[in-house]
Amino acid sequence: MKPRVLIVDDHLELAETLADGLAEQGFDASPCANGKEAAKRLETEPFDALVTDLRMPEVDGMGLLARSRATAPERPVIVMTAYGAVETAVEAIRQGAYHYLTKPFRLDELVVFLGRAVDDARVRREARSLKAALRDEYRLDKLVAASPAMRDVFDVAARVADASTPVLLYGETGTGKTALARAIHATGARAGGPFVAVNCAALPETLLESELFGHVKGAFTGATAARAGLFADAEGGTLLLDEIGEMSPALQAKLLQVFETGDVRAVGASKERHVDVRILAATHRDLRERVRAGAFREDLLYRLDVVPIEIPPLRRRREDIPLLVERLLGEQRAKHPRSVVERFSGDAMARLLAHAWPGNVRELAHAVERVVLFGRTPEASSADLPPAVTRAPPATAGASTEASTGDARTGAVLPIREVQRRYAVWALEQFDGHKTRTAEALGIDGKTLARWLGLDTEGKP
Numbered sequence: 001m002k003p004r005v006l007i008v009d010d011h012l013e014l015a016e017t018l019a020d021g022l023a024e025q026g027f028d029a030s031p032c033a034n035g036k037e038a039a040k041r042l043e044t045e046p047f048d049a050l051v052t053d054l055r056m057p058e059v060d061g062m063g064l065l066a067r068s069r070a071t072a073p074e075r076p077v078i079v080m081t082a083y084g085a086v087e088t089a090v091e092a093i094r095q096g097a098y099h100y101l102t103k104p105f106r107l108d109e110l111v112v113f114l115g116r117a118v119d120d121a122r123v124r125r126e127a128r129s130l131k132a133a134l135r136d137e138y139r140l141d142k143l144v145a146a147s148p149a150m151r152d153v154f155d156v157a158a159r160v161a162d163a164s165t166p167v168l169l170y171g172e173t174g175t176g177k178t179a180l181a182r183a184i185h186a187t188g189a190r191a192g193g194p195f196v197a198v199n200c201a202a203l204p205e206t207l208l209e210s211e212l213f214g215h216v217k218g219a220f221t222g223a224t225a226a227r228a229g230l231f232a233d234a235e236g237g238t239l240l241l242d243e244i245g246e247m248s249p250a251l252q253a254k255l256l257q258v259f260e261t262g263d264v265r266a267v268g269a270s271k272e273r274h275v276d277v278r279i280l281a282a283t284h285r286d287l288r289e290r291v292r293a294g295a296f297r298e299d300l301l302y303r304l305d306v307v308p309i310e311i312p313p314l315r316r317r318r319e320d321i322p323l324l325v326e327r328l329l330g331e332q333r334a335k336h337p338r339s340v341v342e343r344f345s346g347d348a349m350a351r352l353l354a355h356a357w358p359g360n361v362r363e364l365a366h367a368v369e370r371v372v373l374f375g376r377t378p379e380a381s382s383a384d385l386p387p388a389v390t391r392a393p394p395a396t397a398g399a400s401t402e403a404s405t406g407d408a409r410t411g412a413v414l415p416i417r418e419v420q421r422r423y424a425v426w427a428l429e430q431f432d433g434h435k436t437r438t439a440e441a442l443g444i445d446g447k448t449l450a451r452w453l454g455l456d457t458e459g460k461p
Contacts (some may be wrong), residue, residue, distance in 0.1 A: 048121065093125055169280065235276060
């Protein structure tokens with residue numbers, strides 16, 4: 001589709017000449033000799049760019065620039081001006097115009113700058129759409145869980161998403177702390193700002209300080225250029241301090257200062273800079289134990305621990321596994337479109353449910369990706385699973401297809417609730433009907449076991 005351009009000049013002949021010339025260069029250009037009429041057209045017609053003279057009666061070029069910016073902020077505006085009004089043209093640039101041309105100018109000059117302006121605006125629109133799509137993908141309502149424990153986690157996260165309050169995420173490695181932090185950011189009021197994450201355990205103290213707070217040129221050997229730092233990069237958004245329990249006491253003191261004043265000072269700088277950043281932190285360690293050991297500042301813990309959220313390990317929320325497998329399978333099939341794997345067999349799912357998952361969701365994701373890469377049939381079997389999973393006692397042993405995800409007679413795929421019921425029935429048989437021991441082995445509570453079995457809380461169907 002040809003880019004639509006509005007040409008405005010109180011000398012209609014000039015506007016028409018430019019419009020005709022642009023039409024020959026692949027633009028859909030419309031001439032207009034009245035600033036007031038042009039202002040109305042900008043509000044009602046979808047123009048991709050505006051080319052306007054600066055000095056016109058009633059509504060001049062600066063007025064049109066302001067109205068265009070108000071109705072379509074990303075629409076590029078090129079102003080035309082006489083030599084004596086260059087200062088006004090420069091002011092137009094300050095107020096958002098893309099470029100200015102001094103009369104007289106050649107048509108090819110306008111074509112070049114107009115083409116660049118339209119392309120730049122298109123790239124910005126695409127980037128904004130992509131950013132919005134990615135932001136929506138990471139929202140809390142996009143995360144999947146069936147377990148009461150994770151639903152509680154999501155509920156707390158949703159309640160604090162719009163706040164600027166620090167959140168401290170606890171959980172074993174691989175439970176999804178970073179994913180939850182990103183979801184809190186994407187769901188909250190700062191979703192339009194950047195999300196920046198840093199692993200405090202991955203960098204030495206001196207480098208981490210520079211990464212977080214920035215440095216000036218020459219602050220230390222190798223500092224050949226100034227760096228703003230991650231706090232500056234996260235301005236208006238969220239900074240995740242992952243594995244904060246590994247941060248050195250010296251950096252903890254500097255971080256505490258940021259909490260108290262909102263100011264950061266780059267390494268080697270003489271002045272501080274105020275930042276508007278929400279801080280989220282994550283750790284797999286017991287920070288209170290670290291405080292008792294003298295490895296973590298108690299006053300910093302109080303600042304961070306305003307809203308603590310503990311993410312349970314996967315072995316304590318096994319009812320989430322079928323949902324996670326379904327989502328991970330879809331993601332990996334999109335990533336590897338040549339894969340033939342479409343689903344997991346009942347035996348494979350039973351083994352996934354029986355595995356302890358010491359690496360939690362991250363380990364499960366790797367297992368699903370392996371199956372997608374190496375599986376040779378539409379229905380992946382237990383033989384396609386990683387050795388660490390297949391070494392676990394098979395959930396279907398001694399129970400035929402009782403824990404299967406499919407009906408052996410019809411080949412139909414069963415609903416997840418039926419998969420859970422069959423697995424729970426099999427597990428209960430292994431413990432001679434002892435519900436408490438069965439629930440403990442499955443890593444769930446008694447109410448969840450009753451729900452899996454299709455019973456009420458009193459054990460009645």
